[in-house]
Amino acid sequence: MLKARTQEVPDISKDRCPECGSDSLIEDYELGEVVCSNCGLVVKVNALDNGPEWRAFSAEERDSRSRVGVPLSFSIHDKGLSTVIEQVNKDALGRELPLHTRIEMLRLRKWQIRSRIHSSMERNLSQAMAEIDRLSDKVHVPASIKEEAALVYRKALERGLVRGRSITAIAAASLYAACRLTETPRTLKEIAGVCLAKEKDVARCYRLLVKELELKMPIADPVRCVPKIASRLQISEKIQQMAVEILHECQKRKIASGKDPMGLASAAIYIALCLESEKRTQKEIAKVAGVTEVTIRNRYNGLREALGLEV
DNA sequence: TAAGATAAGAGGGACAT
DNA sequence: ATGTCAGTCTTATCTTA
Numbered sequence: 001m002l003k004a005r006t007q008e009v010p011d012i013s014k015d016r017c018p019e020c021g022s023d024s025l026i027e028d029y030e031l032g033e034v035v036c037s038n039c040g041l042v043v044k045v046n047a048l049d050n051g052p053e054w055r056a057f058s059a060e061e062r063d064s065r066s067r068v069g070v071p072l073s074f075s076i077h078d079k080g081l082s083t084v085i086e087q088v089n090k091d092a093l094g095r096e097l098p099l100h101t102r103i104e105m106l107r108l109r110k111w112q113i114r115s116r117i118h119s120s121m122e123r124n125l126s127q128a129m130a131e132i133d134r135l136s137d138k139v140h141v142p143a144s145i146k147e148e149a150a151l152v153y154r155k156a157l158e159r160g161l162v163r164g165r166s167i168t169a170i171a172a173a174s175l176y177a178a179c180r181l182t183e184t185p186r187t188l189k190e191i192a193g194v195c196l197a198k199e200k201d202v203a204r205c206y207r208l209l210v211k212e213l214e215l216k217m218p219i220a221d222p223v224r225c226v227p228k229i230a231s232r233l234q235i236s237e238k239i240q241q242m243a244v245e246i247l248h249e250c251q252k253r254k255i256a257s258g259k260d261p262m263g264l265a266s267a268a269i270y271i272a273l274c275l276e277s278e279k280r281t282q283k284e285i286a287k288v289a290g291v292t293e294v295t296i297r298n299r300y301n302g303l304r305e306a307l308g309l310e311v
Numbered sequence: 312t313a314a315g316a317t318a319a320g321a322g323g324g325a326c327a328t
Numbered sequence: 329a330t331g332t333c334a335g336t337c338t339t340a341t342c343t344t345a
Binding site: 258259260263291292294295298 | 335336337338339
């Protein structure tokens, strides 16, 4: 009946990245992950829950009756062909039904309608959860964030925000929201890039979620983007540290607001590289950071001016 | 070839009507 | 609700060193 989807647990016994084979695995200080510094793959997550998917979303539902619903068989056994209990108070021969039977029928009818609503929500959810699963896998986020995304999606569904919008787009938006909530550096572009919905739509849905669910997002911190870019370019710890300092300085001077954190981080890294005479092109950085060279240049000039650097 | 400059266009937030 | 405005980012093209 319940076929538990088992999560793929990468083999890390050899302490090598299963994706690129690199042995440069590093522990992420805050997220409790082991990340490959070469390709950025999250190799290991200290998650409590590696069990079947349907368990992963139970926390929020602990005290809700709806969690006792049967996930799949419920929506499969009846493909819209089920008997409908009509509101006719006569039996098959046209005789009046006794009162207690009528009340009984009313009750059954009520529950039939309820179960139908329930099952359509379940159908929607199981599709969405599968999508969130898939996306999480593609962008390498830990199970804890996947759960967070599932939670956001559930809220959205309960608030009727999914109606009229694509499940994929809302699922992707939920995942992005979960990343933002947990300050996990994943760009909207990355997430939209692995789903079928257009980036624009995902962005729209994301804003909708933030607004309607009153999510309180921590402000995106460019500092968190530094290791991400740096690891893709194999940039030394020292340069990263310099870039972080540059960013702290620019945050102090309030020139960071409203700017794309990836752009800021890229520019800071570029400046740090220049200061150390380690030549990397703007193009290279732009490519791995997912921004354009022009943006890097603009931030670069802004930072240079604000910090009074002559590079 | 890398970097800088410039222009046009998209999309969204703030604010007024 | 709709329109306008300033600001950001992107794409594209040309110039400079």
